Amino acid sequence: MVAMLSNEPSADSKARVPASRAAQDGPGSDNQCPDEPTAQGGVEPDASSAQGNTAGADSGTGTGSATTAADAGTGNTVTGDQKEHPQAARTSRRMVRRTAKVVVALAIVLAFLTLGDRWAVLYAENVAAQQVQKALKLHAEPEVHIDSFPFIGQVLAGTIDHVEVDVPDVDAGKLSVAQVKGTVDDIRIVGSLPSSVKGAVLSRVRGDVLLDFTDLNREVGASQIHLMPGPEKNTVLADGALPVGDKQAQIRGRARLQRTGDRGLRMTVQDTRVVVPGLLTYVPGKGGGLQLTAPVADKMDKGELQQATGKNVLPQQMMKGSVLDTLVGHPSLLKPTGIDPSLIQSLRKLREPKVAQQMEFSVQLPDNLPGDIRLRDISVTQNGIRAQLTGKDVPVG
Numbered sequence: 001m002v003a004m005l006s007n008e009p010s011a012d013s014k015a016r017v018p019a020s021r022a023a024q025d026g027p028g029s030d031n032q033c034p035d036e037p038t039a040q041g042g043v044e045p046d047a048s049s050a051q052g053n054t055a056g057a058d059s060g061t062g063t064g065s066a067t068t069a070a071d072a073g074t075g076n077t078v079t080g081d082q083k084e085h086p087q088a089a090r091t092s093r094r095m096v097r098r099t100a101k102v103v104v105a106l107a108i109v110l111a112f113l114t115l116g117d118r119w120a121v122l123y124a125e126n127v128a129a130q131q132v133q134k135a136l137k138l139h140a141e142p143e144v145h146i147d148s149f150p151f152i153g154q155v156l157a158g159t160i161d162h163v164e165v166d167v168p169d170v171d172a173g174k175l176s177v178a179q180v181k182g183t184v185d186d187i188r189i190v191g192s193l194p195s196s197v198k199g200a201v202l203s204r205v206r207g208d209v210l211l212d213f214t215d216l217n218r219e220v221g222a223s224q225i226h227l228m229p230g231p232e233k234n235t236v237l238a239d240g241a242l243p244v245g246d247k248q249a250q251i252r253g254r255a256r257l258q259r260t261g262d263r264g265l266r267m268t269v270q271d272t273r274v275v276v277p278g279l280l281t282y283v284p285g286k287g288g289g290l291q292l293t294a295p296v297a298d299k300m301d302k303g304e305l306q307q308a309t310g311k312n313v314l315p316q317q318m319m320k321g322s323v324l325d326t327l328v329g330h331p332s333l334l335k336p337t338g339i340d341p342s343l344i345q346s347l348r349k350l351r352e353p354k355v356a357q358q359m360e361f362s363v364q365l366p367d368n369l370p371g372d373i374r375l376r377d378i379s380v381t382q383n384g385i386r387a388q389l390t391g392k393d394v395p396v397g
Contacts, residue, residue, distance in 0.1 A: 142167040207389035245343040264364035289320035
């Protein structure tokens with residue numbers, strides 16, 4: 001009786017504490033005292049379960065339910081870092097899109113600027129080609145290539161870096177220059193843009209002039225003569241056919257190329273021979289003469305030759321000067337050799353260096369060329385004769 005009337009709750013009453021109160025007094029409550037006993041569950045059980053089960057069963061069920069709720073709550077909780085990541089990702093994507101737009105816009109602007117600059121270059125090249133054609137009186141426009149970028153910026157600054165000019169078929173009087181290639185560096189525009197341009201000054205000029213052997217064969221020598229590089233430096237060999245009387249003779253020559261000062265070049269023939277195969281060799285010009293081949297010379301009457309010339313002359317020797325004149329004046333001397341006297345008469349007409357005159361030529365740079373343009377070097381190549389020109393501070397326009 002005493003126990004039943006006591007104010008202290010019994011163990012059974014403690015076990016029968018409603019689940020709702022147990023949840024309030026559990027670990028999740030902020031009002032729990034440190035020494036107050038806690039329920040093992042922390043999750044309110046079902047009402048029917050709380051009434052029908054014993055304290056031990058309630059305790060076990062509450063523990064499992066509390067664990068499940070805790071796990072579920074932990075999985076669904078969003079931390080502050082997780083909330084910041086989507087915002088940072090969206091900011092990064094916006095920056096990438098903005099950067100891509102700026103890059104595309106810059107690319108478009110640069111493309112238009114480059115296209116405009118190239119159009120300006122094409123226009124300038126066309127105008128320059130027309131001016132060169134007019135100045136040199138060419139049949140066709142030369143090729144002009146302006147290698148400067150940005151061209152418009154350089155023009156506005158008054159200086160152009162590099163220009164290349166290719167001029168074909170320049171008329172040089174007796175000769176045709178097959179090709180002229182020129183490069184110009186550091187072109188200074190004289191005057192103010194755009195309406196007061198007075199001309200330009202070419203600071204450095206380099207030129208390459210080619211005299212093609214094909215043109216030289218056609219215009220300098222006879223059509224049957226072919227020029228080619230010689231074995232020695234700056235030498236030219238000639239080889240071809242030449243009709244002499246009723247025979248087809250072979251012409252062979254050797255010429256030397258040399259500079260004449262700083263503005264010209266000249267090719268002079270040093271040795272020319274006309275060969276009639278099996279009969280003779282004739283060297284025209286001063287100091288030349290007629291040389292019979294050994295089988296032909298053996299057929300000639302040596303005594304008759306000495307009597308006609310009045311000199312102790314052997315048929316095997318080269319017959320020059322008056323001896324050759326005597327041979328032409330006495331056709332009977334040639335009768336044993338089988339040589340037609342008309343052949344010797346035709347060769348005699350070549351005593352003057354007519355063959356050499358056909359092969360020789362000289363070229364001089366015009367005196368009215370602006371600036372200090374000089375002939376620096378000459379050489380003989382497989383294609384022809386090549387000359388190198390240089391100049392500085394050449395005014396044009």
